[in-house]
Amino acid sequence: MMRWETHLHTNEGSACATASASEMAETCKAAGYDGMFITDHFYHGNTCIDRSLPWEEWVRQFCLGYYHAKETGDRIGLRVCFGWEYSWNGNDFLTYGLPPAWLAAHPEVITVAPKEYLRLIRDSGGCIVHAHPFRQEHYVEAIRLLPDMVDAVEVYNGGNREEAYNERALWYANSYGLPQTSGSDTHWKSAFSGGILTDFDLQDASQYLTLIRSGGIKGLVRAGKDVLF
Numbered sequence: 001m002m003r004w005e006t007h008l009h010t011n012e013g014s015a016c017a018t019a020s021a022s023e024m025a026e027t028c029k030a031a032g033y034d035g036m037f038i039t040d041h042f043y044h045g046n047t048c049i050d051r052s053l054p055w056e057e058w059v060r061q062f063c064l065g066y067y068h069a070k071e072t073g074d075r076i077g078l079r080v081c082f083g084w085e086y087s088w089n090g091n092d093f094l095t096y097g098l099p100p101a102w103l104a105a106h107p108e109v110i111t112v113a114p115k116e117y118l119r120l121i122r123d124s125g126g127c128i129v130h131a132h133p134f135r136q137e138h139y140v141e142a143i144r145l146l147p148d149m150v151d152a153v154e155v156y157n158g159g160n161r162e163e164a165y166n167e168r169a170l171w172y173a174n175s176y177g178l179p180q181t182s183g184s185d186t187h188w189k190s191a192f193s194g195g196i197l198t199d200f201d202l203q204d205a206s207q208y209l210t211l212i213r214s215g216g217i218k219g220l221v222r223a224g225k226d227v228l229f
């Protein structure tokens with residue numbers, strides 16, 4: 001079984017993260033993972049990249065966390081995949097499977113309405129995982145469920161304040177027959193608690209949708225423990 005972190009922030013891309021991508025790669029490996037996805041807060045979320053930059057330059061800087069983590073990962077034997085976390089007034093949609101060059105070529109991702117964004121990503125071959133769908137915090141305007149517009153549901157999120165938010169997410173995934181994922185949502189070095197277990201070695205994020213659709217997620221890491229389905 002391989003163990004993957006699916007939800008992680010770096011201080012290259014996220015204003016609320018404390019560790020660099022390279023430090024995150026080192027500690028992720030030390031915490032027993034085989035790979036990780038970088039999912040920094042995107043343009044409408046808590047990004048630390050200056051929104052007044054021209055789009056291509058904004059994307060280049062936004063992707064630095066991924067590039068730095070990949071460099072370290074290649075050196076220490078940790079797979080590093082690219083993704084991002086799209087925000088819609090506090091509802092977060094993890095986006096995987098499209099490379100930095102796709103983002104640079106699609107500046108409309110920041111101007112289209114959120115539902116158009118979700119459609120665009122999926123029509124372009126990417127995939128959407130609804131992150132912590134039942135989280136309730138001051139910055140979450142409303143709980144919004146879009147079961148027909150997502151590929152999977154994050155049923156364990158290490159950043160949720162209450163376990164009930166995870167329990168409700170599991171109910172949601174089961175009710176709609178949506179695949180389940182788990183992620184630490186870690187913003188610092190010591191907070192690894194989530195992840196997925198696969199019997200399949202992803203070479204990059206473009207294979208993640210196939211893995212989700214084919215039932216390739218065989219279990220989840222919950223509160224640091226590996227639990228097979």
Ligand SMILES: [Zn+2]
Nearest residue numbers: 014016046187
């Ligand atoms: Zn954050």
Ligand SMILES: [Zn+2]
Nearest residue numbers: 007008085185
């Ligand atoms: Zn996050």
